[in-house]
Amino acid sequence: MATLGLIEYHNASTEVRAVYDDIMTTRKTDRVNNFWKAIAHDPATLRRTWESVKQIMGPGALDPLVKEMIYVAVSATNQCGYCIASHTVAAIKAGMTDSMFTELMAVVGMANETNRLASGYQVEIDEHFRT
Amino acid sequence: MATLGLIEYHNASTEVRAVYDDIMTTRKTDRVNNFWKAIAHDPATLRRTWESVKQIMGPGALDPLVKEMIYVAVSATNQCGYCIASHTVAAIKAGMTDSMFTELMAVVGMANETNRLASGYQVEIDEHFRT
Amino acid sequence: MATLGLIEYHNASTEVRAVYDDIMTTRKTDRVNNFWKAIAHDPATLRRTWESVKQIMGPGALDPLVKEMIYVAVSATNQCGYCIASHTVAAIKAGMTDSMFTELMAVVGMANETNRLASGYQVEIDEHFRT
Amino acid sequence: MATLGLIEYHNASTEVRAVYDDIMTTRKTDRVNNFWKAIAHDPATLRRTWESVKQIMGPGALDPLVKEMIYVAVSATNQCGYCIASHTVAAIKAGMTDSMFTELMAVVGMANETNRLASGYQVEIDEHFRT
Amino acid sequence: MATLGLIEYHNASTEVRAVYDDIMTTRKTDRVNNFWKAIAHDPATLRRTWESVKQIMGPGALDPLVKEMIYVAVSATNQCGYCIASHTVAAIKAGMTDSMFTELMAVVGMANETNRLASGYQVEIDEHFRT
Amino acid sequence: MATLGLIEYHNASTEVRAVYDDIMTTRKTDRVNNFWKAIAHDPATLRRTWESVKQIMGPGALDPLVKEMIYVAVSATNQCGYCIASHTVAAIKAGMTDSMFTELMAVVGMANETNRLASGYQVEIDEHFRT
Numbered sequence: 001m002a003t004l005g006l007i008e009y010h011n012a013s014t015e016v017r018a019v020y021d022d023i024m025t026t027r028k029t030d031r032v033n034n035f036w037k038a039i040a041h042d043p044a045t046l047r048r049t050w051e052s053v054k055q056i057m058g059p060g061a062l063d064p065l066v067k068e069m070i071y072v073a074v075s076a077t078n079q080c081g082y083c084i085a086s087h088t089v090a091a092i093k094a095g096m097t098d099s100m101f102t103e104l105m106a107v108v109g110m111a112n113e114t115n116r117l118a119s120g121y122q123v124e125i126d127e128h129f130r131t
Numbered sequence: 132m133a134t135l136g137l138i139e140y141h142n143a144s145t146e147v148r149a150v151y152d153d154i155m156t157t158r159k160t161d162r163v164n165n166f167w168k169a170i171a172h173d174p175a176t177l178r179r180t181w182e183s184v185k186q187i188m189g190p191g192a193l194d195p196l197v198k199e200m201i202y203v204a205v206s207a208t209n210q211c212g213y214c215i216a217s218h219t220v221a222a223i224k225a226g227m228t229d230s231m232f233t234e235l236m237a238v239v240g241m242a243n244e245t246n247r248l249a250s251g252y253q254v255e256i257d258e259h260f261r262t
Numbered sequence: 263m264a265t266l267g268l269i270e271y272h273n274a275s276t277e278v279r280a281v282y283d284d285i286m287t288t289r290k291t292d293r294v295n296n297f298w299k300a301i302a303h304d305p306a307t308l309r310r311t312w313e314s315v316k317q318i319m320g321p322g323a324l325d326p327l328v329k330e331m332i333y334v335a336v337s338a339t340n341q342c343g344y345c346i347a348s349h350t351v352a353a354i355k356a357g358m359t360d361s362m363f364t365e366l367m368a369v370v371g372m373a374n375e376t377n378r379l380a381s382g383y384q385v386e387i388d389e390h391f392r393t
Numbered sequence: 394m395a396t397l398g399l400i401e402y403h404n405a406s407t408e409v410r411a412v413y414d415d416i417m418t419t420r421k422t423d424r425v426n427n428f429w430k431a432i433a434h435d436p437a438t439l440r441r442t443w444e445s446v447k448q449i450m451g452p453g454a455l456d457p458l459v460k461e462m463i464y465v466a467v468s469a470t471n472q473c474g475y476c477i478a479s480h481t482v483a484a485i486k487a488g489m490t491d492s493m494f495t496e497l498m499a500v501v502g503m504a505n506e507t508n509r510l511a512s513g514y515q516v517e518i519d520e521h522f523r524t
Numbered sequence: 525m526a527t528l529g530l531i532e533y534h535n536a537s538t539e540v541r542a543v544y545d546d547i548m549t550t551r552k553t554d555r556v557n558n559f560w561k562a563i564a565h566d567p568a569t570l571r572r573t574w575e576s577v578k579q580i581m582g583p584g585a586l587d588p589l590v591k592e593m594i595y596v597a598v599s600a601t602n603q604c605g606y607c608i609a610s611h612t613v614a615a616i617k618a619g620m621t622d623s624m625f626t627e628l629m630a631v632v633g634m635a636n637e638t639n640r641l642a643s644g645y646q647v648e649i650d651e652h653f654r655t
Numbered sequence: 656m657a658t659l660g661l662i663e664y665h666n667a668s669t670e671v672r673a674v675y676d677d678i679m680t681t682r683k684t685d686r687v688n689n690f691w692k693a694i695a696h697d698p699a700t701l702r703r704t705w706e707s708v709k710q711i712m713g714p715g716a717l718d719p720l721v722k723e724m725i726y727v728a729v730s731a732t733n734q735c736g737y738c739i740a741s742h743t744v745a746a747i748k749a750g751m752t753d754s755m756f757t758e759l760m761a762v763v764g765m766a767n768e769t770n771r772l773a774s775g776y777q778v779e780i781d782e783h784f785r786t
Contacts, residue, residue: 003252003253003350004252004360004363031259033257034254034255034256034257035245035248035249035252035254038248038249038252038253038254039248039252039364039367041360041364042361042364042365042367042368044368044448045248045364045367045368045371048445048448049244049245049248049371052241052441052445053241053245055437055441056234056237056238056241057238057241060230060234061228061230061231061234062200062231062234062235062238066197066200067234067238069193069197069201070200070201070204070235070238070239070242071238071241071242072775073201073204073205074204074205074208074238074239074242074243074246075242075246076771076774076775077205077208077209077771078208078243078246078341079341079602079603079604079770079774080246080249080250080341081256081774081777082249082250082254082255082256083242083245083246083249084774084775084777085256085257085260085261085777086256086257086260087242088527088777089259089260097192098528098565099191099192099566100192100193101528102563102565102566102569103187103191103192103193103198103566104193104201104775105563105566105569105771105772105775105776106187106566106568106569107187107188107193107198107201107202107205108201108205108771108772108775109569109573109768109769109771109772109775110183110184110187110188110202110768111201111202111205111206111214111218112205112209112767112768112770112771113180113764113765113767113768114166114180114184114214114764115205115206115209115211115214115734115767116731116732116760116763116764116767117166117170117176117180117760117763117764118166118169118211118213118214119211119213119731119734119736119739120727120731120739120759120760120763120764121134121135121166121169121170121760122134122169122736122739122740122743123165123166123169123213124165124213125165125212125213125216125217126164126165126216126217128162128220129216129217129220130216134743135753135756135757170757170760172753172757173754173757173758173760173761175579175761176757176760176761176764179576179579180764183572183576186568186572203382207378207381207382208378209734210377210381210471210472210473210734211734212381212384215381215382215384216384219384219396229397229434230435232397233432233434233435233438234435235382236378236379236382236383236432236435236438237435237437237438239378239379239382240375240376240378240379240382240438240442241375243374243375243377243378244371244372244374244375245371246341246374247338247339247367247370247371247374248367248370248371250338250341250343250346251334251338251346251366251367251370251371252367253343253346253347253350265514265515265612266514266622266625293521295519296516296517296518296519297507297510297511297514297516300511300514300515300516301510301514301626301629303622303626304623304626304627304629304630306630306710307510307626307629307630307633310707310710311506311507311510311633314503314703314707315503315507317699317703318496318499318500318503319500319503322492322496323490323492323493323495323496324462324493324496324497324500328459328462329496329500331455331459331463332462332463332466332497332500332501332504333500333503333504335463335466335467336466336467336470336500336501336504336505336508337504337508339467339470339471340470340505340508340603341603342508342511342512342603343518344511344512344516344517344518345504345507345508345511347518347519347522347523348518348519348522349504351521351522359454361453361454362454362455364454365449365453365454365455365460366455366463368449369449369450369455369460369463369464369467370463370467372445372446372449372450372464373463373464373467373468373476373480374467374471375442376428376442376446376476377467377468377471377473377476379428379431379432379438379442380428380431380473380475380476381473381475383396383397383428383431383432384396384431385427385428385431385475386427386475387427387474387475387478387479388426388427388478388479390424390482391478391479391482392478465644469640469643469644470640472639472643472733472734472735474643474646477643477644477646478646481646481658491659491696492697494659495694495696495697495700496697497644498640498641498644498645498694498697498700499697499699499700501640501641501644502637502638502640502641502644502700502704503637505636505637505639505640506633506634506636506637507633508603508636509600509601509629509632509633509636510629510632510633512600512603512605512608513596513600513608513628513629513632513633514629515605515608515609515612527776527777528776555783557781558778558779558780558781559769559772559773559776559778562772562773562776562777562778563772563776569772573768573769573772576765577765577769580758580761580762580765581762581765584754584758585752585754585755585758586724586755586758586759586762590721590724591758591762593717593721593725594724594725594728594759594762594763594766595762595765595766597725597728597729598728598729598732598762598763598766598767598770599766599770601729601732601733602732602767602770604770604773604774605780606773606774606778606779606780607766607769607770607773609780609781609784609785610780610781610784611766613783613784621716623715623716624716624717626716627711627715627716627717627722628717628725630711631711631712631717631722631725631726631729632725632729634707634708634711634712634726635725635726635729635730635738635742636729636733637704638690638704638708638738639729639730639733639735639738641690641694641700641704642690642693642735642737642738643735643737645658645659645690645693645694646658646693647689647690647693647737648689648737649689649736649737649740649741650688650689650740650741652686652744653740653741653744654740
């Protein structure tokens with residue numbers, strides 16, 4: 001078997017359940033996404049990843065919605081199907097409207113295009129960007 | 132010679148100058164970045180790219196600062212040195228503070244990490260993300 | 263039709279069969295994976311790729327299991343679903359335990375994260391890394 | 394200014410110094426790499442990243458040298474110049490010989506090649522890789 | 525719902541229908557691909573993307589078939605399943621034979637391999653490539 | 656020292672010299688690029704890579720110039736500075752004009768953009784692309 005499968009709550013260890021509980025409480029939901037159930041095979045990674053995500057995506061200098069849209073931007077750039085699907089839903093929950101989504105996609109597409117024009121044309125970094 | 136070099140204003144055709152002028156007017160600056168001077172070897176691409184960037188990065192459903200930060204997120208994910216340098220400057224001009232930048236980077240780093248955990252663990256997309 | 267389909271053993275040319283036979287003998291199996299059956303439409307690529315893989319993945323300075331895990335690390339970074347699935351199975355056959363797999367994923371995830379922090383923060387390479 | 398620059402020990406806050414101290418103690422060195430000095434502008438990210446790296450790269454199911462080589466494999470795949478330079482040095486310190494390095498590169502190169510053959514030929518995942 | 529779904533011709537606005545009509549006329553087909561029906565939720569992006577594609581992929585210094593093969597090369601490198609499928613079909617329509625496809629894949633695979641050897645070995649750019 | 660450095664002809668083993676000689680003869684030049692001098696630390700990889708490149712880039716179903724342009728397209732997509740520089744020179748030698756180069760870049764940029772629109776919008780592959 002190539003994949004480890006998912007660890008459901010009723011099969012989870014106390015350590016894993018504690019993280020699941022914190023995910024559900026923090027996110028105000030009674031669901032734990034497959035992502036967490038998959039990496040739960042490694043409780044240390046489950047805890048570390050969840051604690052990091054909670055810290056990073058929580059209140060701070062950037063709006064939670066902005067952070068979710070950045071997550072979608074990175075995931076679309078990397079072609080990660082799972083992450084695009086899950087973080088688009090999260091962004092919608094955080095308030096992303098259809099027109100915000102389509103505008104996000106336009107920026108992501110354009111950035112990916114100009115990234116390659118810049119490298120392909122071997123453009124040197126402007127002096128005033130360095131100092 | 133491997134690179135085409137940069138087309139400065141005084142060497143530019145009328146067609147290219149018109150785009151340069153619009154860039155400087157739109158951005159309220161007297162400078163044209165190397166990126167535009169490089170792709171100016173192809174006036175059609177220069178015009179099309181500028182018109183697209185102007186349309187996409189202009190007023191819309193998302194804040195201009197948010198769009199610049201998304202540009203930085205994509206560029207950092209793609210390891211495009213030129214684009215990281217230029218769009219970080221642009222984001223700072225649009226109002227990005229140090230703490231917004233460091234938080235942006237934290238999200239970009241985390242998204243790149245979980246993108247690979249999701250693919251490496253071969254996580255199936257949750258049913259409720261599809262419907 | 264967009265894909266060329268798979269070339270099964272009974273439909274294969276003598277040249278292709280010779281490679282299939284060598285794959286099965288070398289890997290001590292009676293199965294040829296879809297990957298080889300797909301690229302068999304180009305016998306030169308089939309032979310060259312197989313000879314290269316056999317040479318690179320064979321005995322050397324690195325343990326075969328280590329090499330398979332490196333293969334998984336690259337495939338997860340690139341989001342190649344086929345390669346993640348097939349090389350995870352190969353790594354398990356080569357002795358990868360569950361805890362080795364989850365630790366591998368933790369390293370892959372972290373490397374993908376810090377790769378972007380390094381580029382996003384535009385970190386200069388330390389002098390002592392260059393000399 | 395586009396980059397935040399580096400925070401040297403003598404300019405660092407107590408919080409940042411504590412992480413620098415732990416890095417130097419753990420790694421048995423009197424140097425802190427530029428990477429840490431750059432992300433130190435965000436003490437939370439500095440601490441979180443260092444704690445994660447320390448946990449992941451420490452003793453476990455995989456040999457420390459193997460982990461450093463996986464780090465190099467990911468960094469080379471992502472074209473991260475800083476990370477390739479720093480983790481190649483780290484891998485050498487951990488015992489990587491020249492022949493181990495060149496073999497590592499051969500595997501990384503081959504994996505990147507077959508990743509694209511698999512996607513380009515649109516190869517379906519074999520049934521026995523799924524179950 | 526995470527995805528916006530597809531906008532069919534009979535549900536499309538006049539603005540969107542005009543683009544669909546131009547796509548079908550230009551491509552001499554009575555079908556509009558899902559890609560266009562998806563991004564039609566953002567008529568500005570639909571129009572801009574279509575106008576750009578039409579301009580870039582139209583008659584020029586490069587043969588249309590060559591351009592379609594370059595599209596496939598980029599899409600396979602990026603692991604974009606949709607784009608590989610659609611542009612492989614487009615390349616076949618433009619005249620790509622089986623042997624041209626397999627040779628294209630061989631080049632794409634090799635380029636992806638040597639890209640990583642070059643970065644992993646930290647090869648400095650030859651002086652004569654710069655001047 | 657993090658990099659192995661370059662192996663010049665006068666320091667090369669007989670085995671390595673044989674490959675260098677073949678490179679210079681095949682390419683009708685008296686120069687060996689840094690790439691080969693770097694991977695020469697691993698004579699098996701040097702030979703295998705050169706033999707593969709010679710086979711793939713030689714006469715076939717595609718024009719040599721087209722193949723060099725595909726190489727540039729992949730390298731620009733991957734942000735590989737060395738490969739962009741060296742293969743752009745190679746393409747120019749093979750006959751690439753300025754307008755062919757700028758058109759190539761336009762296609763590469765556009766493909767990178769639409770790759771992300773397709774993944775971000777989660778576009779399903781059209782039925783007629785599959786059969």
